[in-house]
Amino acid sequence: MLIKNAKVNEKIVSICIENGKISCLNCECPTDEVIDAENHLVIPPYFNMHFHLDSVFLPISNKSGTLWEGIQIWKEVKGKLSEEDVIKRALTAVKLMVSQGTLWIKTHVDVTEKSLTLLKALLKVKEMTKDIVEIQITAFPQDGIYTEKGNDELLRKAIEQGADNVGLIPHNEITREDGVKSIKFAFDLAKEYNKDIDGHIDETDDPNSRFLEVLAKYSLEYNWNRVTAGHVTAMHSWDSAYRFRILPIVAKAGITVVPNPLINAMLQGRFDNYPKRRGMAPIKEMIKFGVNVALGHDCIMDPWYPLGIGSMPQVLFMAIHLDQMSTLEDLQNSINLITYNSAKAWRVKNYGIKEGYPANLLITNDDDIIDLLRFLDPPAYVIRNGKIIAKDGKEILFNGKWEKVKRKPE
Incomplete structure (x- = not known):
């Protein structure tokens, strides 16, 4: 050619x-x-560094528009989904994303669904689509690792059955102590099975949610610079002095932060009146401190987001507006958020x-x-x-x- x-x-x-x-x-x-x-x-081509293929195309009305109602809706639905249904919806989404230029997709799958039907379905989708896209599957304990007995073992079982990455959601654990404990468990599991860590971290408006610092501590302690932190929307609410202290440590730990601008803008600030917080980790500030930043699409027409066409430029378009990346240099360099920065985190060679x-x-x-x-x-x-x-x-x-x-x- x-x-x-x-x-x-x-x-x-x-x-x-x-x-x-x-x-x-x-x-x-x-x-x-x-x-x-x-x-x-x-x-x-583009990377989509954070997505949920198991819930895609389930446009169930979320009346409050909050993350938490979305989680509750999903909790009521996930156990009723068949393998065939998940495959059909996920295949449609993968083809849509590929047609929009994405050739690498990192998807989460909820492994607190006890039959692991969702995982089995996505493992089949990964195999079915290997000629057109590379997919990594993160074993994601949506309900938390320690909120219910046995969730930790389900996470381990998911890794043993073929999931590529270890997931976690410390801010959804019942206590701060359990959140910290869940991070240590994820690192121990990742080290045992030689896996990357791909977490939902501090996805809240609460300025007191600071699990990113714990993630950085263990990344350094375990010398495990194979970690991505999804969302980190609380960073938007952290005070400037704290960000100034912690972001150099995040950079040193080699953590890639993955904002999801479409969904972050839709879900965050729901408990605010006006002005409403943007609810997205500040990209320019992170880059200034040397943090690798990549972007994810997160959702398409599911309990958390009613729109989406699988376009990573559309994700980037939203990021540019939310973080006011308006100079010519900002705009030209922004393409790295869905290309080269993602390739670095994925460790794609050549x-x-x-x-x-x-x-x-x-x-x-x-x-x-x-x-x-x-x-x-x-x-x-x-x-x-x-x-x-x-x-x-x-x-x-x-x-x-x-x-x-x-x-x-x-």
């Missing part, structure tokens, strides 16, 4: 692809398959557009990053390992056949 007139790093180049890799830039490449990028931006790297590319419909964020167009072409797998957000290659991308399960 030859991609001509591709805009890469502000230069117009041709990209030659052979055997699934970028063989050279700006060289002769005899081939019958030529794509004209029309001087449009060509970039590496990510980017360079000779010898895997040919994972998005040919956009836009002239530059600014237009990508203005228009939020899906990619004209999504290319994985040198093969076109999606076009214009409308078609996707799945199991060797082209099919129309569904907006929701039928």
Whole structure:
């Protein structure tokens, strides 16, 4: 394949692809398959660093709009879901996200559902979609590790059955002491099974929720710089002096913080009158202190969020507004939040557009990053390992056949 007139790093180049890799830039490449990028931006694909495939497309009304009502709704529903239903909804979501340019998805699965039906379903989805996307599954104890007897063993069982990462939710434990205990348990489990840690951390408006500091302590103590902290919305409510003290420690610990701007903006501040808190960890401030920051989509049409199309640029669009990233430099660098910063946290090797790297590319419909964020167009072409797998957000290659991308399960 030859991609001509591709805009890469502000230069117009041709990209030659052979055997699934970028063989050279700006060289002769005899081939019958030529794509004209029309001087449009060509970039590496997106990551979705935080999602919930088990609850996707369950648009059950959350009347208060709070995180806590969403959790209660989910608690009443999750045990009634069949494996077939979870697979159907999750497959629809994965295809939708791939068509929007995402080729890496880190999904949580609730493992406080005692039959582990949800985990079994997502393990099958991971296998079914391995030709179009890389999925990591985090064993997530939604109800807490110590809120009910046996949840700790369910978490262990989920890891033994094939989950990729150890999850936790310390702010949902009954006491601060149990929250700290749950973090230590997660690190012990991760070390025992050589797994990454992927937690929901301080997802609350409560300024007294400060489990990120405990996560940093154990990351340093265990020398385990394989940790992501999702949400951390309480950071928005922490005072500046505390953030000034703790963020350098978070950076030293190598923790990646993953805000979820669409859902954070929808759920947080629900107990405020006006003005309402934005409820998102301050991205520019974290970056200033050296913290790696990546973004997640979190939800699509579920008890916590009524919208969503699986577009990571849409997530980035919201982040830019909430954190007032308005300078030209801010906007141009913001794309790293869904590309290179995520690749660093995922530890993807040879990510980017360079000779010898895997040919994972998005040919956009836009002239530059600014237009990508203005228009939020899906990619004209999504290319994985040198093969076109999606076009214009409308078609996707799945199991060797082209099919129309569904907006929701039928």
